Amino acid sequence: MLTFPAVSLRFLSVWRRNLRVWRKLMLPSIMGNFGEPLLYLLALGYGFGQLVGDIGELPYMVFLASGIICSSAMNTSSFEALYSAYTRMTVQRTWGAMLDAPLNVDDVALGEISWAATKALISSTAILVVASLLGLVGGWQAVLVLPVILLTGFCFGACAMVVTAVSRSYDFFLYYFTLVMTPMLLLSGVFFPLDQLPPLIAQGAFLLPLAHAVEVVRPLMLGGAPTNAGLHLGVIAAYGLVAFTLATAILRRRLMS
Amino acid sequence: MHRARHGVMGETQTGALAVEARGLWKRYGSMDVVRGVDLDVRAGECFGLLGPNGAGKTTTLRMLLGQTPPSSGELHVLGHPVPREARLARNRIGVVPQMDNLDPDFTVRENLLTYASYFGLRGDQLARRVDRLLEFANLDGRTQAQIQALSGGMKRRLSLARALINEPALVVLDEPSTGLDPQARQHIWQRLNMLVEQGRTLILTTHYMEEAERLCDRLAIIDNGTIIACDSPRNLVAAHIEPHVFELRGHGIGEWEHRGGTMAGRAERVGDTLLLYTHAPEPLLQALGADPNQRYWHRPAGLEDVFLKLTGRELRD
Numbered sequence: 001m002l003t004f005p006a007v008s009l010r011f012l013s014v015w016r017r018n019l020r021v022w023r024k025l026m027l028p029s030i031m032g033n034f035g036e037p038l039l040y041l042l043a044l045g046y047g048f049g050q051l052v053g054d055i056g057e058l059p060y061m062v063f064l065a066s067g068i069i070c071s072s073a074m075n076t077s078s079f080e081a082l083y084s085a086y087t088r089m090t091v092q093r094t095w096g097a098m099l100d101a102p103l104n105v106d107d108v109a110l111g112e113i114s115w116a117a118t119k120a121l122i123s124s125t126a127i128l129v130v131a132s133l134l135g136l137v138g139g140w141q142a143v144l145v146l147p148v149i150l151l152t153g154f155c156f157g158a159c160a161m162v163v164t165a166v167s168r169s170y171d172f173f174l175y176y177f178t179l180v181m182t183p184m185l186l187l188s189g190v191f192f193p194l195d196q197l198p199p200l201i202a203q204g205a206f207l208l209p210l211a212h213a214v215e216v217v218r219p220l221m222l223g224g225a226p227t228n229a230g231l232h233l234g235v236i237a238a239y240g241l242v243a244f245t246l247a248t249a250i251l252r253r254r255l256m257s
Numbered sequence: 258m259h260r261a262r263h264g265v266m267g268e269t270q271t272g273a274l275a276v277e278a279r280g281l282w283k284r285y286g287s288m289d290v291v292r293g294v295d296l297d298v299r300a301g302e303c304f305g306l307l308g309p310n311g312a313g314k315t316t317t318l319r320m321l322l323g324q325t326p327p328s329s330g331e332l333h334v335l336g337h338p339v340p341r342e343a344r345l346a347r348n349r350i351g352v353v354p355q356m357d358n359l360d361p362d363f364t365v366r367e368n369l370l371t372y373a374s375y376f377g378l379r380g381d382q383l384a385r386r387v388d389r390l391l392e393f394a395n396l397d398g399r400t401q402a403q404i405q406a407l408s409g410g411m412k413r414r415l416s417l418a419r420a421l422i423n424e425p426a427l428v429v430l431d432e433p434s435t436g437l438d439p440q441a442r443q444h445i446w447q448r449l450n451m452l453v454e455q456g457r458t459l460i461l462t463t464h465y466m467e468e469a470e471r472l473c474d475r476l477a478i479i480d481n482g483t484i485i486a487c488d489s490p491r492n493l494v495a496a497h498i499e500p501h502v503f504e505l506r507g508h509g510i511g512e513w514e515h516r517g518g519t520m521a522g523r524a525e526r527v528g529d530t531l532l533l534y535t536h537a538p539e540p541l542l543q544a545l546g547a548d549p550n551q552r553y554w555h556r557p558a559g560l561e562d563v564f565l566k567l568t569g570r571e572l573r574d
Contacts, residue, residue: 013377020371097359098375100324
């Protein structure tokens with residue numbers, strides 16, 4: 001039975017709990033947030049960039065930076081809502097303690113997904129800073145990328161939470177990576193433009209949320225305005241809401257029966 | 258057990274019920290785990306749920322907390338219909354779970370502060386309450402310790418302190434002393450007695466008869482999902498078991514089984530032990546005294562005798 005999540009502001013206490021833990025290891029965590037995308041940008045950007053040249057009018061590095069902002073949001077958020085959330089649900093039984101307090105499953109799920117979105121925002125902010133320092137950003141509009149990333153992070157956090165909700169072990173996550181995340185990463189216009197692909201596959205990519213995020217983020221990074229922004233954001237939001245509803249329904253059955 | 262009841266907390270007046278359950282039923286697939294439990298837990302008492310593994314104790318507790326909906330039946334906890342208003346009920350309940358689930362990402366003190374935030378508690382008043390609870394749990398010297406560095410007894414004490422962070426009217430404890438050494442267990446018992454004296458209601462599950470006898474004002478023996486007896490420990494013993502028990506071991510018990518049985522009134526053979534139950538111990542004492550080869554132990558009847566009589570002696574796995 002699929003009932004809508006009953007959310008309350010109590011989810012913030014779950015979010016704050018995760019923030020407090022993150023703050024303990026803030027420094028190495030932020031260094032990772034800066035280091036990894038920098039490495040990607042430099043290695044792929046310079047390495048491939050020399051071979052690829054420009055894409056349309058864009059230097060490859062510029063093209064890649066806007067793609068990596070989106071894929072990093074996806075990865076960061078998914079990892080948090082898969083491995084970290086699953087650990088708190090099972091091994092550490094942190095959720096069990098929360099459910100003994102006046103929190104319910106929907107609060108906990110929303111708190112975890114919001115935290116996953118927050119981590120996506122942190123990592124993408126780091127990339128945005130790196131990209132602007134490297135001169136890969138076209139205008140002030142790039143700041144608008146951040147709310148888009150928050151939404152994208154929520155969307156992928158919610159999708160990952162569905163997987164977490166049905167998992168019986170960490171191994172199960174590999175199916176999600178292999179069957180969903182990796183194809184999405186490669187076929188959503190992060191590393192190369194979608195028009196390089198056969199039309200059917202290129203259109204198929206828009207069935208999944210990452211391609212929509214890239215469509216909105218890339219023009220913003222260049223200082224322009226995205227076309228059909230409402231449609232793209234709508235798809236991302238719809239994925240997030242449907243996944244959130246599904247995740248809470250499965251989690252309620254798993255934890256409250 | 259006599260207890261001075263003073264400073265009764267808020268709504269929990271004498272005579273009020275902390276928990277009222279009628280016809281509580283829980284079905285998982287084709288398994289009926291709890292089958293028609295009626296339960297009245299009075300405000301301010303320590304109430305025990307006693308039963309073998311799989312009897313339905315933990316499921317009953319989960320229903321009380323609104324963590325699993327009953328398949329049928331009526332349930333009120335602290336005046337709130339549960340599960341409908343479970344969140345409001347849990348606001349005033351403290352829970353000590355069977356397996357410690359302290360937050361390993363935080364220190365001792367941070368655990369209390371973080372748990373308080375789940376109740377929406379914060380501020381100076383909370384800081385003072387946390388200090389008081391750390392003292393209550395004898396952990397005031399370990400406030401900055403990591404959870405992994407605590408002993409089992411310390412963890413349980415911290416779990417108890419954590420359960421009190423919201424000044425609960427009702428504290429629910431699932432096997433509070435399982436796995437603790439005698440010192441740690443005594444400490445927990447003292448603390449639980451203090452909580453009852455403060456006017457809080459306690460519900461605990463346990464396998465330990467001694468624990469139930471010492472702590473509980475009343476207890477329910479639960480087996481196969483139903484309550485088969487419910488009263489004070491003393492009344493249960495008086496109602497179900499003769500006051501004197503003789504335990505005989507050794508080669509001679511075959512001989513004593515008949516003779517002792519006639520003298521005592523009731524005899525029971527369990528493996529290589531013969532149990533004789535009686536109201537009048539004198540004749541047996543004399544007869545056994547006259548048989549120097551027969552080893553025996555004379556003891557008062559206890560809750561364990563009641564428990565085994567009512568739930569049987571087969572192993573439960």
